[in-house]
Amino acid sequence: SQKIEQNSEALNIQEGKTATLTCNYTNYSPAYLQWYRQDPGRGPVFLLLIRENEKEKRKERLKVTFDTTLKQSLFHITASQPADSATYLCALDHFGNEKLTFGTGTRLTIIP
Amino acid sequence: DAEITQSPRHKITETGRQVTLACHQTWNHNNMFWYRQDLGHGLRLIHYSYGVHDTNKGEVSDGYSVSRSNTEDLPLTLESAASSQTSVYFCASSELSSGWAGELFFGEGSRLTVL
Numbered sequence A: 001s002q003k004i005e006q007n008s009e010a011l012n013i014q015e016g017k018t019a020t021l022t023c024n025y026t027n028y029s030p031a032y033l034q035w036y037r038q039d040p041g042r043g044p045v046f047l048l049l050i051r052e053n054e055k056e057k058r059k060e061r062l063k064v065t066f067d068t069t070l071k072q073s074l075f076h077i078t079a080s081q082p083a084d085s086a087t088y089l090c091a092l093d094h095f096g097n098e099k100l101t102f103g104t105g106t107r108l109t110i111i112p
Numbered sequence B: 001d002a003e004i005t006q007s008p009r010h011k012i013t014e015t016g017r018q019v020t021l022a023c024h025q026t027w028n029h030n031n032m033f034w035y036r037q038d039l040g041h042g043l044r045l046i047h048y049s050y051g052v053h054d055t056n057k058g059e060v061s062d063g064y065s066v067s068r069s070n071t072e073d074l075p076l077t078l079e080s081a082a083s084s085q086t087s088v089y090f091c092a093s094s095e096l097s098s099g100w101a102g103e104l105f106f107g108e109g110s111r112l113t114v115l
Helices: none
Strands: A003-005 A010-014 A019-026 A031-038 A045-051 A056-059 A062-067 A072-077 A086-094 A106-111 B004-007 B010-013 B019-025 B031-038 B042-051 B054-057 B064-066 B076-078 B087-094 B110-114
Touching: A003 A086, A010 A019, A019 A031, A019 A086, A019 A106, A031 A062, A031 A072, A045 A056, A045 A062, A072 A086, A086 B042, B004 B087, B010 B019, B019 B031, B019 B087, B019 B110, B042 B064
Parallel strands: A010 A106, B010 B110
Antiparallel strands: A003 A019, A019 A072, A031 A045, A031 A086, A056 A062, A062 A072, A086 A106, B004 B019, B019 B076, B031 B042, B031 B087, B042 B054, B064 B076, B087 B110
């Protein structure tokens, strides 16, 4: 069956360091992958999308990589700040599916 | 500004009652989705719609129904609420994009408790 795993439920990182979150998937065809941020009591907010033919994408302090051989995406936040503390969700789709499947999320805490 | 709103934000109901959660978007998006979010399961798709009069079942559709009579609204109905349906429900919408779900815009969620 298709599965998306974010392999850390919670991650604590010192302020100023780079936070790296992992998203692994199985039994999906080459796809595109999205990352969302969710604050407590709020709905998820879109951050970045990366397609299967793109190796890396950046947006300000955020960087996403996508390795279809390893079936893995890495999400990096550089120069992390306490305001980056949130739950981060990865979501996957494959062409023709037109709906996203989400991982369970990683709760990131940036420690001042 | 365009937005997506859910109501009610919080609701407590009793087992067996019918409950309807409203979702209204002003993005003029064709695609609309209902997810539920539970600890340990993440977001799971309940129902979705690609346009007016179109509805489709997601992975956890049992006990839920939706209808799409216009572009803006996709109400979610629990025909006979069960305690297992206690959850936080999120509505989302996205632009029509051939073959892809697109970026999702989420509402703030509706927390439902079934006693």
